Amino acid sequence: MLRDAYAIRTGIGPRPLAGGRVPRPVIEIIEREDGLINGAPADHYLAEPDEWQPHDHRALAQVRGRVLDIGTGGGRIALALQESGVDVTGLDVSPGAIAVCRRRGVRDTVLATVDEHARDGRRYDTFLLLGNNLGLIEGRHRAPGFLAALAEMAAPGARLIAHGTDPYGTTDPVHVGYHELNRSRGRLGGQLRLRLRYREITTDWFDYLVCSVDELRGLVEGTRWRLTDVDDADRPYYLATLTLDG
Numbered sequence: 062m063l064r065d066a067y068a069i070r071t072g073i074g075p076r077p078l079a080g081g082r083v084p085r086p087v088i089e090i091i092e093r094e095d096g097l098i099n100g101a102p103a104d105h106y107l108a109e110p111d112e113w114q115p116h117d118h119r120a121l122a123q124v125r126g127r128v129l130d131i132g133t134g135g136g137r138i139a140l141a142l143q144e145s146g147v148d149v150t151g152l153d154v155s156p157g158a159i160a161v162c163r164r165r166g167v168r169d170t171v172l173a174t175v176d177e178h179a180r181d182g183r184r185y186d187t188f189l190l191l192g193n194n195l196g197l198i199e200g201r202h203r204a205p206g207f208l209a210a211l212a213e214m215a216a217p218g219a220r221l222i223a224h225g226t227d228p229y230g231t232t233d234p235v236h237v238g239y240h241e242l243n244r245s246r247g248r249l250g251g252q253l254r255l256r257l258r259y260r261e262i263t264t265d266w267f268d269y270l271v272c273s274v275d276e277l278r279g280l281v282e283g284t285r286w287r288l289t290d291v292d293d294a295d296r297p298y299y300l301a302t303l304t305l306d307g
Contacts, residue, residue, distance in 0.1 A: 062087060062259035063135050063161045066103040073164075077260070090258035094266065095239055103259075106135035106192075107165075113137075116295045117191060120222050123302065126186025129214065131175060132194040136162035143167060150185075152178055179210040188214075188221040195225035195277070195301065196269040200252040203268070204280040212285040212305060221286065221303040228271040230297050249276055277301055 066087040068074035077085040087103040110118070121138070124147060130139040133151030135158065142149040143166075150169045151162050159172045171178055175197075188211050190197060198204045211221060228251035231237065240250035251271035257264045272280070278288050281303060290302040 062089060062103050062262075063106055063155070063158050065259075066107055067135065067161050067164065070104060070107050087259075092256050092258060093239070094254035095242070097235060097239070106137065107161075108137050110141050114295065114298070116224060116292065116298055116300050119292060119294075120189065120191055120224065120300050123220070123222055124187045124189070125220075126216065127184070128187045128189060129178075129183075129185040130189045130191075132190065132192065132197055133162060133167070133170070134158050134192065136165050136167040136170075138189060138191050139167045139170075140165055150183070175207060175210045179213040183214060184216045185214050186216045186219050188219065190221065190223035193224055193226055193271075193298075195223040196253070196271060198270055198280065199268040200249055200270050201280065204270075205284060208281070208284045208286055208303075215305045217305070219305045220289075221305075223301045223303070225274075225277065225299055225301055226271050227273045227297040227299065229273060251276075274299060274301065 064074065065077050068076045069084045069087060077087070088100045089103045091099045091101065121142065124142065128142055128147055128149040130149055130151045133139050133153045136151050139149050139151035139162065150171055151167050152171045152173065152175070153159055154172070154174055156172060159170045162170050198207045228236065228240065243250050243252055249270065249272055253269045253271060254266055255269050256266045274291050281288050285306050286303040287306055288301060289304045292300040
């Protein structure tokens, strides 16, 4: 999907065609377990800084030291940091995403999960979970292990800057009903069970967490991280800054 989106944005490489010569729009299909299906253009994974949301710029203004961009996707964040002289590594589990990052010029990329990369011995001063990638902590069952893996890679005083979305402002019965279903199963209301589709490709089902700040505070409790700042100027989106204790 990212390779096709990159080809359409740049004109470099084979492009998926609709009816012959017209490039086919690259749409990411998002399927939720309750049958809800949404689609979104994939081009945002490649967006240049002048196309970003304000909270992305505010997040990057807080970066310091060596940076790990987790779920780097098309490398938009890593590339912007690199161009400003920051020592940044782009981490992703998708070989195609890493290939696009390298093609765009991101110099340091790692194809691995957070847990796998934690065994490499590298240390970072800033961890980024932008593009709503706070969702990668998945839920109550996964958050302690995910945050522990980051702590293993953290230099003293390291910070984690994560972009999240509070899901509970909606009155849409489709979403409200799903939140209630989740809670009845002992899950957080915004703990999504998803799979992604593009053309003939489908991922496995996976959990992706959309949570409130209060829920995040509860998930962090008992870990080596403290929630030290919340920027909610773009509600319902927010930037949460976590700082390593000890």
